[in-house]
Amino acid sequence: MVKRVVLALGVLVSLAVVPTTAQGANIHYWIGAVPTEWNVVPSGRDPVTGNTFLPTQTTMNTVVYKRFTRNWGQLMPNRFWVGDNDGIPGPTIRAREGDTVFVHFRNMDTMFGQSHSMHFHGFHYDFSSDGAFVPGVTGVAANVPVGRNVTYRLRARRGSVGVWPYHTHSPSMHMPESKTLYGMIVIRGRNERKPVRENIVVFSEHLGFQTINGRAFIGNTPTFRSRVGERVQWNVMAIGDSHHTYHLHGHRWRYANQNIDTRNVGPAESWKFRITEDEPGTWLYHCHVNFHMDAGMVGLYQVAGRSVSGTSGGFEGLLAGRP
Numbered sequence: 001m002v003k004r005v006v007l008a009l010g011v012l013v014s015l016a017v018v019p020t021t022a023q024g025a026n027i028h029y030w031i032g033a034v035p036t037e038w039n040v041v042p043s044g045r046d047p048v049t050g051n052t053f054l055p056t057q058t059t060m061n062t063v064v065y066k067r068f069t070r071n072w073g074q075l076m077p078n079r080f081w082v083g084d085n086d087g088i089p090g091p092t093i094r095a096r097e098g099d100t101v102f103v104h105f106r107n108m109d110t111m112f113g114q115s116h117s118m119h120f121h122g123f124h125y126d127f128s129s130d131g132a133f134v135p136g137v138t139g140v141a142a143n144v145p146v147g148r149n150v151t152y153r154l155r156a157r158r159g160s161v162g163v164w165p166y167h168t169h170s171p172s173m174h175m176p177e178s179k180t181l182y183g184m185i186v187i188r189g190r191n192e193r194k195p196v197r198e199n200i201v202v203f204s205e206h207l208g209f210q211t212i213n214g215r216a217f218i219g220n221t222p223t224f225r226s227r228v229g230e231r232v233q234w235n236v237m238a239i240g241d242s243h244h245t246y247h248l249h250g251h252r253w254r255y256a257n258q259n260i261d262t263r264n265v266g267p268a269e270s271w272k273f274r275i276t277e278d279e280p281g282t283w284l285y286h287c288h289v290n291f292h293m294d295a296g297m298v299g300l301y302q303v304a305g306r307s308v309s310g311t312s313g314g315f316e317g318l319l320a321g322r323p
């Protein structure tokens, strides 16, 4: 009897030691710095003004982050619009509070032959995984030569929940052809529910254009889609030298105890908000700095009604030029 009580107590004690929330997972990413040719205005036109551009004005050789399958098997497929593996922004790194993320990085920049790195906001990590070059102090992970691999170990803790940038922080971050080495981190709370849709908007500037996810003008920037009744999350971030004011037509959300429909985002700042969709339409989202909008920082958000027919109204024609 005594034995049984002791055993029961032992079970109770061991249960108490086990955390009440689920243990975090170990997540692995294989991400390379890959040279690529990038067209900022693949349609060659701004459908609002009718201005046209030649490919020679809108195309650059540059270096981007791309994700590979396990152990560098092959490039992960790209998905339309937000892509996730077309290069700008780089692949989205996802985790939940409690997870440990291993990012295996390989520098494949044979085009420019520069050393690169990855530096992550939001996560907790040891100094050796900082990925930021300090002369005479940091190791190879802060300045990875072409052909070399390193692994960054990142921990998502309670203070890590949110959306964050990652980018190169080797000396190459000061070179024009490496200004395209950036991407987004999305860390969910342990018990935070997934939104039905997630729209990623990264403001930056390339080749003199003001870009959203590396593209300029409607039909080149992402066209996001949703349906009335869906819970939609917008992740907004800026990279580069400018401050932007994200604005979404026909919608408003709560921030700092007030209703807003426009919010600032400066270099390396990032934030998210959620809305439950109730306004069908083909809405503009854009930076409200006027000359930024004029230079391409504008896109469409198409919200269909509950019926299948939706509200596309000539919208597909706008996108005809998109590859």
Ligand SMILES: [Cu+2]
Pocket (backbone or CB within 6 Å): 203, 210, 242, 243, 244, 245, 287, 288, 289, 292, 293, 297
């Ligand atoms: Cu702007």
